[in-house]
Amino acid sequence: MTVSAATLTPALPSPHPDRPLLKVCGLKYPANVAAVAALPVDMLGFIFAPKSPRYAPTALDAAQLRALPVAKVGVFVDEQPAVIRRTALHFGLTAVQLHGQESPADCAALAAAGLPVLKAVGVGEQLDLGRLEAYAPHCAYFVFDAAGPAAGGNGTTFNWDLLRDYDLPTPYLLAGGLGPDHAATLRALQLPGLAGFDVNSRFEQGPGLKDAARLRTFIDELRG
Template sequence: MTLTASSSAPTLPAPRPDRPLLKVCGLKYPANVAAVAALPMDMLGFIFAPKSPRFALKSLDAAQMRALPVTKVGVFVNEAPAVIRRIALHFGLTAVQLHGQESPAVCAELRAAGLPVLKAIGVGAELHLQQLEAYAPHCDYFVFDTKGPAAGGNGTAFDWQLLRGYSLSTPYLLAGGLGPDNVAALRELHLPGLAGFDINSRVEQEPGLKNTALIQEFISELRG
């Protein structure tokens, strides 16, 4: 089955010159989803990787998800494209975020099926931007996250200055250890290609359960 532009799901937001985009990732519980969806952010992320403590497949309410008037991003790790498409249709996802070792061809296949693609890139002590050139034509955003024991949600930041030499046309979100305690530093970032931020583990009470007060604090301080 193919998603098309005529789908009732909202489109993936474009970068805005006047303010950074904000994605809250790792939501799991319906009541918490509703509470976070009421806050002024741009994207919500839902993890469909079985090994994640934020695995949401069995806890989300599909009818609620399809009715949410927000941008919904499904996060997958090395999942088969057919499975991704099936889950996206079931939950009314707007886009998918690929957080494993998916190839540029997989990204292209999902985009051809009508799903915008965010490709997560793990960053350690170094970042080899030339390795991303093959992905750039097939991705709407990159998500630069900190390499760690888990595919994401490790709660630590990498050296953001590694992105100072970014020259690709694909915009990106910054992830990894972002929360109210470092939002002042984020406001001062002026990196090429930076479109916004992806917050997760630093704004939750437990894996999958977000603290709406911390998210609101982050939003208020980030956008002033």
């Protein structure tokens, strides 16, 4: 089953030379989704891992997601590619983010079916770039997050200096515990391959409920 181009609108944004991309992940509630979608964000993330408190299908209607005028990324953890493709079609997802132990072959299969792939990579005390070489041709972006016990993200930062020697062709989003207090630091951050940022829990009033006003302030400070 191939995902048609007509289903995947708007397209996944490419890296922008003049400003960082911003993805807001873990959205769940319809009115809150609409409020965040009205902000100048590039991607919205919706979690399709059933064990997550931000599991989107419990609250969101597929028709609302399909109608959103912003790129929609579905987050999956060790799900079968066929299930991911069906879910993407049903909800009109622009791309998928794989946050488990998915293989390069899994990424290749989804990309071949017309679904751009963001592959999440947990970063601990070291980062093995050689392990990512097999993924790079099949991924639109990597998402570098802090390693930890939770497969879908742990809400903590990691040592960003580990990315100073990044030399793969795939751009990436920086994730992991990014909050309002990081805006100035992120604005000044210069790292090879860095395309933007992925925020989640530190902008929440509760799991899946984002503070749109705090996000607006953060965006203004981040992009100046």
